[in-house]
Amino acid sequence: MFAVGRYRVERVTDGVRSHVADEVAVEEPLEIRIAGCPPWRTMRTPGDDIDLALGWLVSEGAITSADEVFSAQECSSGEGLERASSVDITLREGVQPPLARSYAASSSCGVCGSDTNLDVLSRCTWPLGEVKTQVSPEVLLSFPDQLCESQRGFGRTGGLHAAGLFVAVTGERLIVREDVGRHNAVDKVIGWALREGQLPGSGLVLQVSSRASFELVQKAATAGIPILSTVSAPTSMAIELARTAHLSLACFVRGTTFNVYSEPERISNSS
Template sequence: MAISSVRARTTRLDLSTGTASERADTLAVEEPLQLEVDGEQLTVTMRTPGHDVELALGFLHAEGLLTSADDVVAMRHCTDVGPDGAPTYNLLQIGARPGSRLAGDRVARPFPTTSACGVCGSVSVEDVLSRAPAAPTGTDDVRVRAEVLAALPDALRAAQSTFERTGGLHAAGLFTADGDLLCVREDVGRHNAVDKVVGWALREGRLPLRADVLVVSGRASFELVQKAAMAGVPVLVAVSAPSSLAVSLARGAGMTLLGFVRPPRANVYAGEHRVDVAAGTGVGRPPTSVLT
């Protein structure tokens, strides 16, 4: 059973009075997860236990090693015993479908990762664009109303059950263009949370995510836009700032990227045509001088 939080004893200091008191606190769990494909180690990432199969599927999809859940014929945890004698579930064994890219292309690709880094095999905007599905165009392209965008951060926050206990996890949520929550996942690594959401969508047969909105609880870095682009996500919403490379990738991929989505305002850095802005909403035109 995956444990996402633990209790720990702490000493609380009151810095204004110089007093101290003991109390229990709840901490987010961070443990390594080793991925093995056909008996060979692929990578080790630090993550919050839970939804490990989705995490693995999302990671492999973002790296272009699988396009369908059918490329994986088996997945199972190999249990071990931790220092405290309790079982751990930190090794995930994956069986690749013979003839799939996962079975062949992984050999020459090392993937050292941590809970803070999601860019492993993809090292350039051009590399991602060459593998990401084409952005939707025309009358079937998704549009999101400003009032829906304004409600998304609070909707994501309300669904973060482990964050409520620990205050120490990132989150990613997949929403419809009308603001209905489809899936939310939490993790110590922001890229892990996105991988878990994409892995869920892969298992559900929903990829590419042409009509949905991905919301992340922190900043929009390159690796998050990478993963969203690979999943076909048209709209990425971040509560905090994007990086310059994230904006470049979003523009190149034809995505809509919003940052600082903190009602009543938001910045649109790319793809403003998908934002349905009504008068008086407080969501203005996107900045034109972010990148040139």
């Protein structure tokens, strides 16, 4: 599900002006509220907000099972720029909320409160070092096209990232979510996986329609997903964290080629 806004705009083509209706990806603030903690705020595309909140909690190492959440409720009020939305989470007794540094996150970065690779590894309940999952080059190269086929929001607006979870062995597409923020799209699919009992995602590949950043590697690692595939370039911190966490990082996955920056043994030989 995605939200689309419609605006009347002036288009200029070869110097000729015309008025047309343009569809635009919706971006609105969301607060995630956990009792006794400051609210965490992000800018996101409305839709699948509970999954986003659950995925964020997984990424922060707070929960590993849907059973650790007593309740999750969406609330919203107002319209336009005055619209306010939140997800109110109650954790079960004994479940600790994210550390205070987690609430330093902004709309453009999901891990601004994190400091080092060791901080991330300390939150990884499911270490990846012993995960033997493999994906063939042919299957891996099919994921960007499968992702694109599901990007209905991007097709209409050109303004949304997408993330998807795929079965490594068969290439089956399990879930795709879109959002203006790539880290939000990833949180949405991880939250879905949590609810569906798919975590740890040891047999899955996370495919993203963007570059590979530190935050995306962090989210895959904390969800127990051993392979992250992106259509664009990695950053240096993404590579370093992937190598430290023993996560396979494949980037520039397009057409018939890709680069593997860590744990290449999870990419099997061609069939």
